[in-house]
Amino acid sequence: MRTIDDRTGLQELDETTCLLLLGRHTTGRLAVVHDGRPLIFPVTYRRSGRTLVFRSDEGTKLDAVTHGSPVAFEVDELDNRTHQGWSVVVTGTAEEVTEPAELDAVRKLRLEPWAPGVKPHFVRITPETITGRRIVDS
Amino acid sequence: VTVDGNGLEVLDRTACLPLLASATVGRVGVWFASGPEVLPVNYALSGDDLVIGTNPAGRLHGALGTEPLAFEVDDVDPAYEWGWSVLVRGRARHLDDPAEVARAERLPLRSWGPGRHRAFVAVALTTADVSGRRLGLHGIDLR
Numbered sequence: 375m376r377t378i379d380d381r382t383g384l385q386e387l388d389e390t391t392c393l394l395l396l397g398r399h400t401t402g403r404l405a406v407v408h409d410g411r412p413l414i415f416p417v418t419y420r421r422s423g424r425t426l427v428f429r430s431d432e433g434t435k436l437d438a439v440t441h442g443s444p445v446a447f448e449v450d451e452l453d454n455r456t457h458q459g460w461s462v463v464v465t466g467t468a469e470e471v472t473e474p475a476e477l478d479a480v481r482k483l484r485l486e487p488w489a490p491g492v493k494p495h496f497v498r499i500t501p502e503t504i505t506g507r508r509i510v511d512s
Numbered sequence: 513v514t515v516d517g518n519g520l521e522v523l524d525r526t527a528c529l530p531l532l533a534s535a536t537v538g539r540v541g542v543w544f545a546s547g548p549e550v551l552p553v554n555y556a557l558s559g560d561d562l563v564i565g566t567n568p569a570g571r572l573h574g575a576l577g578t579e580p581l582a583f584e585v586d587d588v589d590p591a592y593e594w595g596w597s598v599l600v601r602g603r604a605r606h607l608d609d610p611a612e613v614a615r616a617e618r619l620p621l622r623s624w625g626p627g628r629h630r631a632f633v634a635v636a637l638t639t640a641d642v643s644g645r646r647l648g649l650h651g652i653d654l655r
Contacts, residue, residue, distance in 0.1 A: 401588050405541035405550040412541040414550060414584035416597050431518055446548035452537050457622060461552050486590065489647055490519035502547075 379507070387506030392462045395449065395506065397421040402449040404428070404499075406468075408437070419447075420483040425500050426464065427471070427480050429493035442467045447499055452509070462506040464499060471496040516645065523644030528598045529637075531644060532585060533557050536620070540564065541582040542575045549575075555583075556619040561634040562600060563607070565621045568631035576604045576633045583635065594648035602640030604633040 377386040387395070396402075405414045419428040426447060445468045452459035471480050480496045487493050514522040523531070541550040551572055554565045562583065566573040580603055588595030607613050616632040 400590055403539050403550060403584055403586070405539075405548045405582065407543055407548065411580045411601055412543050412548065412582035413601070414539055414541045414582045414599060416584070416586045416588050416595070418590050444547040446541065446550040448539055448550040448552065450552050452552060454536055463550060465547050465549070489645075490593070491517070493518075 384507040384509055387460065387462070387508055389504050392504045392506040393421065393424065395451075395460060395462050396426065396464070396504075399449050399451070402426070402447050404468075405446040405448070406443065418485065418487045419499075420485050422480065422483060422498075425498050427483055427485060427496055427498050429485055429487050430495045430497050431491050431493050432495070442469050445499060458509055460506060460508045462504065464501045465503045466499055466501040468497050468499045471498050518645075520645040520647050523596070523598070523646055525637075525642040528642050528644040529557075531596055531598050532562065532600075532637075532642075535585045535587070538564075538583050538585040540572065540576070541584070542572060542579050544571070544575060544579075554621050554623065555585075556621045557637075558615065558619055558634075560636060560638045562637055562640075563616050563619055563621065563632055563634050564604065565616075565623060566631045566633055573606075573631055573633070577606045579603075581635070592648065596644060596646035598642065598644040600635060600637070600640050600642050602635050604635045607632040607634055 379386055400418055401416055402419050403414050404417050405412055417428040419426045447464040448461060450459060450461035471477055516522050536554060537552055538555050539550050540553050541548060556563055583600040584597060586597035607616055
């Protein structure tokens with residue numbers, strides 16, 4: 375699919391392509407609102423179907439997302455030398471995974487956080503929108 | 513050395529500045545009425561300002577002049593449990609003054625995708641909150 379965004383001149387990616395790219399990577403950036411201000415931090419994640427799962431300790435991340443709060447999540451691969459790459463942005467809601475069968479499933483995702491710490495909680499992002507852009511130098 | 517609840521070393525503003533200066537792509541997060549948005553952007557440091565190249569026709573450019581923002585840069589390698597991230601929280605201002613725009617145009621700020629950046633916003637690092645975390649980089653003195 376080759377749709378060019380008139381405003382940015384970037385090639386838009388369809389949802390299937392975005393999901394494939396999300397499945398190829400394991401580090402993304404989560405944006406949440408905490409105390410009325412946006413906050414962004416890197417997280418290790420896995421794609422599970424059309425959802426994304428990451429692990430968390432108690433703290434800012436979990437506090438900000440426990441009640442189905444709106445979040446944005448971004449993954450990209452940008453080559454600074456060739457100025458080519460892509461970025462995928464997911465917006466949706468995040469909720470802690472608590473249901474036992476679901477917990478069993480997400481424990482099998484081989485989700486190893488980059489930071490130490492126990493991180494006993496699993497959080498799932500359910501997308502409302504998935505958008506992606508490929509950057510090709512013209 | 514201060515370590516946070518996740519076992520990451522906490523970096524203060526002084527330690528974050530060389531990390532900010534070492535990269536050229538960051539992610540900006542802004543809260544719209546419709547919800548949060550996060551997008552990759554090109555940036556460069558200019559004196560005490562963090563200058564971000566934007567698209568004047570884009571939603572992000574409009575919001576950055578009014579809404580509080582988060583700006584994040586990182587280099588993380590999960591396989592080696594190595595990485596750092598820096599977070600800047602504050603407000604940006606549109607660069608409108610022709611002299612400021614001319615200065616921004618001389619920064620090493622290449623646009624991703626076709627064309628050049630036609631607009632810029634700046635975050636004053638002296639008044640913004642600047643914080644960072646790192647892992648597996650002990651022994652590298654950032655001061």
